[in-house]
Amino acid sequence: MGTPLSWLARRYTWSPRSVRAAAVASVVAAVAIIVTGGVVRVTGSGLGCPEWPSCTGESLAPTAEMGLHGAIEFGNRLLTGALCAVVGWLIVAARLQRDPSPAVLRGAWAQFWVIVLNAVVGGITVWTRLSPYVVAAHFLAATLLLTTALVTWERVERAEADAPGPTEVSARCAALGRYLLGCTAVLLVLGTAVTGSGPHAGDSSDVHRMPFDWVGVTVVHGVVAGVCLVLGGVLFAALPAGSVARRRTGVFLAVFLGQGAVGVFQSLTALPSVAVVLHLCGSALVWSGAVRVVLAMRRRAPAGAQPTARLARSTTAAGA
Missing domain, CATH: 1.20.1420 (A middle domain of Talin 1)
Structure with a gap:
């Protein structure tokens, strides 16, 4: 049936x-x-x-x-x-x-x-x-x-997509993408600790908080954000020009920098409500960017195309 x-x-x-x-x-x-x-x-x-x-x-x-x-x-x-x-x-x-x-x-x-x-x-x-x-x-x-x-x-x-061909990126780039995704995941989890241990923005009621030092957790959160930014930059430089993964990594870096600016602003200005909401929106966009970068690593090139990195190596070898 x-x-x-x-x-x-x-x-x-x-x-x-x-x-x-x-x-x-x-x-x-x-x-x-x-x-x-x-x-x-x-x-x-x-x-x-x-x-x-x-x-x-x-x-x-x-x-x-x-x-x-x-x-x-x-x-x-x-x-x-x-x-x-x-x-x-x-x-x-x-x-x-x-x-x-x-x-x-x-x-x-x-x-x-x-x-x-x-x-x-x-x-x-x-x-x-x-x-x-x-x-x-x-x-x-x-x-x-x-x-x-x-x-x-x-x-x-x-x-x-029609008749996909070989993958567009190298194994090294794929590994860097996974590291970037993992680092971003850690950043999100630490963000919940920053939120849970700090002031409850906009709420005057007695809401229980996590028993962590807010300044310390915030500093760790910032350090991990710096690691994510470095990983994203290294990945962007390593990816072949014109690949889907490189374009997505560029978008990720732009969104990440904007998110970082909002995070610093809200930490220095007593957590204004608008900044908190923008930071939450930014966290969703940053995570989306990291996921899309990793998914692009598995994307296939058009039929008959060679991976850009592999094509560059073969051209160099032919010239030699």
Whole structure:
């Protein structure tokens, strides 16, 4: 017995443009869920809805007495529903292709289950009254969602490529890309420690903090950021000119420098709310950049093309 999707697939076929648009929309929505989570934090609305999954013990939605905080927190919860709709669109669009890609379908369904995970962790965040450790886990779950969205988007782009040839970059560059991704992951985790141990920007309530020295953690965070920047620079110099990976590394470095400037600014200016939200948005973009760089290492050159690095070596050898 077939599924409703298989029944639809026998009757309808959607264009590749639909799955591409849905994949991009899922990435945008994943970034938005991270940014709106920052808005919830800086407005002190984390417990605007004091219960989960309902807003209160008696009402699914906030009441007028709960004011702006309740509306902001409930709005963030509604965005999860919108995210489910976008991922549902992606699943349907991927299934209704003339030649569906199993890899794209797996990525779309993975996004759905990570959304469920993120919602559950969000509920635990409310139940634990904003424990900084659970708040950090909530951010990392949202980052995992962004990662699955980026991987799916890359799979859509590859499914549209014609007759791929050999890889574009060397093993050394691929290793540097993995080091860059790992360093960026450590940077994100340290960022949650900086956030969890420092002042709770925008919130006047008594919120528990992590028992770390905020200045010390911030310094370590900055040192790791410097390592990431060096790795990115070395990788950019090592990659062959004109490759997809080099272009993506250049974008990563530009975003990283902007993110660093925002981070320094917010640390020196008592964490203004706008800067905190911008820094959260920047963290999502930096992570996206690092993931896209690594994914580009696996990208294949057009049919008949030789890897740029290998072509350069063969030309040098011929000249000799």
